[in-house]
Amino acid sequence: MSPVLDATVVRSWVRATVDALGAVxxxxxxxxxxxxxxxxxxxNLLLTFRDGAREVEAAEHAEHAEHAEHAEHGAGGTADAATLLAALARGCALGARGNSGVILAEWVRGLAAGLTDGSGPDGAAQALTRAAAAAHAGVAEPVEGTILTAATAAARRALRAASRGPATVEVPVVLAAALAGAVDAHARSDHDLPVLAEAGLRDAGAHGLVVVLRELAVASGAPDAGVVHPVVSVPSGSIDAAGGRPGAPPRAGRAPATSPVGAVRADDENVTGGEFEVMLSLVTGDASAARVRPEPAAALRGALAAVGDSVAVVGAAPLWRGHVHTGSPVAVLAAADGVAGALVSDDGPLGGRGRLSDVQVRRLAGTVTGQRPGVVAVCAAPALVGEVARAGAVVLVPDAGGRVGAGAVRRACDECTPDPVVLAPRTAWAGEPPAHALVAPTDLHVVAALGGLATSAPATPGEVRDVLRDAVAGIRVAAVAGPTDPALDDLLHGAAAGALVTLLHGERVDVDGTREAVAERVPGAEVVVLASGRDDAALLVGVEGGAA
Incomplete structure (x- = not known):
């Protein structure tokens, strides 16, 4: 047994948890x-924690670089527990995926903030309490029967165990008690949350936290912790035909579950808050949170709650990560940008403004369990983001400079099938695009590529890439100043009836004249007008097919 939560325990816990989450x-x-x-x-739980583990590994490597003599002799990492936990929290926050991942990241942040190198039993219990409180605070509308309930139950059991005094209680005993509390909360989650009872399931997020706590207890040397293996389905006979426990009064309007596990479908009508999930980061530079007004996490949480639900926010200065389910990604972007623009600092480097980064949008509605997109698309037009996601891509919104970070691309690819194609302009990267990228110079090229994918049935990643490449090559695009711009004449030259002409315009463009000019010069062409959602006077015109 380890009497303290030291670096050895943390290191072992992190590595084992990645494997354990992968297994379930x-x-x-x-x-x-x-x-x-x-x-x-x-x-989401696996990818979130795995990104945290990568930061831990990076912290270890940094320590080795500073202490070259240790690396030369093959010694273990020299970073202390506080350094490793801070790295874990930072990586989980940056890599948080989905509602469950954001909550787990905030739980890890609270745990890390509450622990110091060599924390004993009381410190461990207090840290678990802080972790549970942080997870609850990160959610706009906490719900019982979820990972939050398991976190609270774990903290209460840990405090109870630690209260017996350090003379009789060691850290492994406290962690074993916390694990038992989480297991019990998970076991009754179907009773706390009616939708779980209807499906004959226990909460997946609570199960995930049980796995995380189990590996922490095992790493500390807690006896018998490794034999804890919760199940997601409710044992036969524990749910009656009305979706409740035997002997309990029936719940009005409830019917027994009929969908087998793994066949649950998220259709538009049962996706609370809308069909899209939006993840984004709010960055305040190096300013201390104490000097930034309004408080960024609360401001972002409130803004997201006004345009969606399943809201969760994780992080601390200088970066917060937000999650929301919504019917309007463009409304989320506007709300979050409003928060960023309103942030001010007494004496920090904000200059009166924060910024958004690492914005990712994916469609929830219509997805089937286990089915993943095969395309990541960079789209700079806010009003098109929802349609691009609806077409089957995980969407990344570039920053004000038109760039997307390598980490954001990697995280988006993690959401997809193996070997996804990344559609993006060459300018999205500081250097050469990665090998799996397909250059789509403009948002109209992205729209054309996904349109081509929708009208074909590629069976392999290679076929997907071929369809996208052909569609990108098949559209001619030009920026035009209006109906009398010679560039429009050049673009339309050779187009004939049956051509598809798409106009993508900013909010300060009067597009009617250009639309009429296209209809006049190419009789029989199909003209589609799309708003970019940007406050500018840019007008892009794309022509597909219909060659004379």
Missing amino acids: RAELDAANVFPVPDGDTGT
Whole structure:
């Protein structure tokens, strides 16, 4: 047994948890019915914690670089527990995926903030309490029967165990008690949350936290912790035909579950808050949170709650990560940008303004458990983001400079099938695009590519790439100043009836004249007008097919 939570325990815990979450990933995905049945809780928990583990590894490497003599002799990492936990929290926050991932990241942040190198039993219990409080605070509308309930139960059991005094209680005993509390909360989650009872399932997020706590207890040397293996389905006979426990009064309007685990479908009508999930980061530079007004996490949480639900915010200065389910990604972007623009600092480097980064949008509605997109698309037109996501891509919105970070691309690719194609302009990267990228110079090229994908049935990643490449090559695009711009004449030259002409315009463009000019010069052409949602006078025109 380890009497303290030291670096050795933390290191072992992090590595084992990545493996353990990977082992239950598919099971938790299949059991995901709350807050929406989109089949990704296990994936989100794994990817979130795995990004945290990568930061821990990076922290270890940094320590080795500073102490070269240790590396030369093959010694273990020299970073202390506080350094490793801070790295874990930072990585989880940056890599948080989905509602469950954001909550787990905030739980980890609270745990890290409450622990110091060599924390004893009382310190461990207090840290678990702080972790539970942080997780609750990060959610706009906490719900019982979820990972939050398991976190609270774990903290209470840990405090009770630690209260017996350090003379008789060691850290492994406290962590074993916390694990038992989380296990009990998970076991009754179907009773706390009616939608779980209807499906005959227990909460996937609570199950995930049990796995995280189990590996922490095992790493500390807690006896018998490794034999804890919760199940997501409710044992036969524990739910009656009305969706409740035997002997309990029936719940009005409830019917027994008929969908097997793994076949749950998230259709438009049962996706609370809308069909899209939006993840984004609010960055305030190096300013201390104490000097930034209004308080960024609360301001972002409130703004997101006004345009969607399943809201969660994780992080601390200088970066917060937000999550929301919404019917309007463009409304989310506007609300979050409003928060960023309103932030001011007494003496920090904000200059009166924060900024958004790492914005990712994906569609929830219509997805089937286990089904993942095969395309990541960079789209700079806010009003098109929803349609691009609806067409089957994970969407990244570039920053004000038109760039997307390598980490954001990697995280988006993690949401997809193996070997996804990344559609993006060459300018999205500081250097050469990655090998799996397909250059789509403008948003109209992205729209054309996904349109081509919608009218074909590629069976392999290679076929997907071929369809997208052909569609990108098949559209001619030019920026035009209006109906009398010679560039429009050049673009339309050779186009004939049957051509598809798309106009993508900013808010300060009077597009009617250009639309009429196209209809006059290419009789029989199909003209589609799309608003970019940007406050500018830019007008892009694209022509596909219909060559004379």
